[in-house]
Amino acid sequence: LTHHEPLNALLRRMPKAELHIHIEGSLEPELIFRLAQRNGVALKYESVEALRAAYAFKDLQSFLDIYYAGASVLLKEEDFFDMAWAYFERAAADNIVHAELFFDPQTHTERGVPFETVIRGLHHACQRAHQELGISSRLILCFLRHLSEEDAFRTLEQALPWRQYFIGVGLDSSERGHPPSKFERVFARCRDLGLHIVAHAGEEGPPEYIEEALDLLKVERIDHGVRCVEKPELVQRLVRERMPLTVCPLSNVKLRVFDRLSDHNLAALLEQGLVATVNSDDPAYFGGYLNQNFIELFEALPQLGAREAYQLALNSFEASFVERAAKDAWK
Ligand code: ADE
Ligand code: ZN
Secondary structure: OOOOHHHHHHHHHOOEEEEEEEHHHHOOHHHHHHHHHHHOOOOOOOOHHHHHHOOOOOOHHHHHHHHHHHHHHOOOHHHHHHHHHHHHHHHHHOOEEEEEEEEOHHHHHOOOOOHHHHHHHHHHHHHHHHHHHOOEEEEEEEEEOOOOHHHHHHHHHHHHHHHHHOOEEEEEOOOOOOOHHHHHHHHHHHHHOOOEEEEEEOOOOOHHHHHHHHHHHOOOEEEEOHHHHHOHHHHHHHHHOOOOEEEOHHHHHHOOOOOOHHHOOHHHHHHOOOOEEEOOEOHHHHOOOHHHHHHHHHHHOOOOOHHHHHHHHHHHHHOOOOOHHHHHHHO
8 A cells, every 4th residue: 555544534534425426336236136036037147256257347338238237126116225225325434425316217117117116216215315314415317328319308208297306417328429419409408497417428438529518418517528638628618617527537447448547637637627526437336436436546646635635525516516505505
């Protein structure tokens, strides 16, 4: 271990918000097996160890294939509750005081699970997290970009009776070949509904996808966005607009966006004045929850110290969709 305990203690203890966590990506192999048994679902893997051994990814798509297979054990409202509750217990241990959770309804409605089942289970866990753990949370519905815009419109229709249960929409799944422009009309409709808007862009896809997300979808945050550095004028724009990036260091290494954590550009992004945040993305698949992301990143990048730790925590609250009144109360 190259560095000192005091910095690790600060990273662990500081209050923080998590803004980029796919709740289906928090499903641990142990819970996958428990739910498979409870629901009588057959799995391709013999054991928890065999499943975990399959978590070696060469890119985003090779991860997504196994992530969607893992989600196939989720059938009942209590399955969604149990998954989200397990995340909130981990979040409390990491001193997360606010979380904005992505969920992928199409992964479930495609298998015949009603939208209502998904959202009721997740909402119940959010309520209980507030009551029992003091964690505030919100849900963000993500459209799967490998599916059609028509499918996204259908999903939005199914979601409308539950409009008060989620605060925004995002765009995830296979990035390359599925630019933000494919979803321009459905996001316009979402803006009319008063929903917050985010999108994954510039993870595997080019910086032009980040520009499309800004210009066509009118996002309020970019998820990942690390490839913005390939276009200096785009970096300048992101700085000028204080456009947050929700960066996921361990994810980026597991999905081979960067070869090693020591190659990660997060310190450079902060240095240039970007509102970058640290997040776990899919912690059950990528080797750690939020504090693990902070600790490994700070160990890998010697430019990062206490000042940057405070900046990242502050950025996570600035970039959150917590209401202005609540933010003022924190000051
Ligand atoms: N779905 C879950 N995790 C994702 C990621 N990192 N990128 C795109 N879609 C995802
Ligand atoms: Zn993601």
